[in-house]
Amino acid sequence: MRTSIHRSRRLGALAAVAALTTGLLTGCANDSGGKSDTSDGGGKGKTTITLGLFGTMGFKEAGLYTDYEKLHPDVTIKENVIEKNENYYPALVNHLTTNSGLQDVQAVEVGNIAEVVQTQAAKLEDLSKVTGVDKSNWLGWKWQQATTKDGQTVGLGTDIGPMAICYRKDLFKAAGLPADRDQVSKLWAGDWSKLVATGEQYKKKAPSGTTFMDSPGGLLNAILSSQSQKFYDSSGKVIYKTNPAVKNAFDLTAKAAKDGLVQSQPQFQPGWDQLISNSKFASVACPPWMLGYIKGKSKADSAGQWDVAQAPQAGNWGGTFLTVPKSGKHVTEAEKFVTWLTAPAQQAKLFAVQGSFPSAPSAYTLSQVTGAKNEMTGDAPIGTIFAQAAKSIPLQPIGPKDQIIQQGLTDNGVILVTKGKSAADAWDTATKTIDNNLEK
């Protein structure tokens, strides 16, 4: 008896050790702690395509994986999600430079796509050559963003972020402004300084404690993304300091901040979330996904209070690309899958469920887009409104360090004006920071 107890104990220990070890090994091999991989013809001859994603991209939630698995019974789809892009992206760069640990499909955020195109194109498949990929499906600028100078397209666009201005009807009314979306759009049509002027008007009769817009960073970002040139010119030279469009955007935002037209909290921080839930600002520059964010942070009584007006000039905020690394395990399968996943019909479905706006213009006429409604905006036909914005987004050259420059202008620049610094001082601090960060 004793020996058998001993043996069973030892067996138990062995099993535990074995389980732990395999757990560790597969954990390492899979890199983001997914379940162990049954690919490579193991099991029933199924191919497992893995996706590396960040944040909530919603493919799974929209049921697109199950759709594809039904169409292709020999394929299983698995995603590995890292919550924040600022954690996801450095890891992706490390994996690409060492050619290891990569998933079959890797998502890249629009803020990083220029750097990926310029530095990592050799490690990625040229997706323009894949059968079924039709360049004309995508908005021209979206396609261009993931294409190298010699014509290699490393990523297929999933969604974009056409920007409009979302505003609170009740607060606008209370401040004596029109609440109808067409009239509101007319207030500032074509000119960002008219938007700021509307803010001055709002301030005169504003409900106490509220401001016209949410944050200096949001306003600056909106103005900048609607310019034909931002931080880089088309040859790839950094021009942010000499580009009058950037300086004008900065000064206009600084003026709005100085006059108290914006709140002083940086976006997406706990303090800013509090502002949403307490209804402390009347408008916000807003791509479709922002409505989802607002919904998540609002109290129940603000449902239906929002509406969407056109921005003075349309710009783009956000959007993602899917790339296929050459060192992936199932390159051809992954290419086929990505082609299907980014086709107009699938993009429309993703919008209907998840609010990620299609980067395929032919999807804009599909009923899933034209009939889209949102709880925060009531009956507003958001699909049509955002589609209109999407069509007038300028083809703006994006550069590898766009994010660093933008972050400098926002977090080390205009935010300082709300703390009482002069616009000129804030510009100095921002440019000094940015230049130091750009220097190799």
Next chain:
Amino acid sequence: MATRHDTAAPPVGEGGAAPAHSGAVSGADARRRARLSRRWQRDIRWSPYAFVSPFFLLFLAFGLFPLIYTGWASLHTVELTAPTDMQWAGLHNYTRIFDDDFFWNAAKNTLTIGIISTVPQLAMAMGLAHILNYKLRASTFFRVVMLAPYATSIAAASLVFVLLFGRDYGVINWALHFVGGGHIDWQNDKWPSQIAVSSIVVWRWTGYNALIYLAAMQAVPQDLYESAALDGANRWQQFFHVTLPQLRPTILFTCVVSTIGASQLFGEPLMFDANKGASGGAEHQFQTLGLYLYEQGWVNQHLGRASAIAWTMFLILIVIGIVNYVISRRLRESG
């Protein structure tokens, strides 16, 4: 049961089985013994090296190699996006540090945050240790509680502190409001932000140091206190004239460890402003050297620059170490 022929008693010689063999057997035995002894000696000689080797192999792989590689990278212009593509830059990455306002700003912040976190931390630790050294009920409980902040992860702790130090909805400003205190912007003003970061450090390490002091205090011979008491010294005099001098080596040790910890301060300021992350506030008001290094390397992806900063920090630490050593020797000689 011996069924095989050779296992049966061998018919050797005239006198019987066993003794005739003895010569041959002892020869083999001696050889075997010699072999064993040689093996044993080899064992004695080399095994310790085998036993310590895991550490040194790991150190080579994860300590020495990165150190040398970083040194090599610091002499090049190299980006994280293409770490194999190095361009020789000589000492450029080092010489530019002299004109780098951000580096010196970070160095200054590291120093000031280091001082306003280390000094109160060690003073409070000493006080707490002194109290714990009295006879207390449930003293183990209090000692464990002391160590609890140290066991908490920085990330979790910092998140709580961020909420406490919030400008508009923070608990501390709310409390200050009742005593007529101003509306302090804990994140964006220089000194408040540095004090806030220091408070996280103080909270985390005070108990740890207190336990070290407590251990040292309990090693102080009781008769010293008795004779001091006979001489008419009160509690405070005993503390200053018996406890403190006896604790001098321990205090030096905690000073050195805290200094090293302070000069590498990273997690607390990083978490304190999740939005700006590595830039340490809108005006870099609480960016430490560790944070600056991280910003250059991982946010801006300038591997060469970051390596040079790392090595400069290393050299600064060595200088601090030497200063510490000199001071401690002086103190020991005078003591």
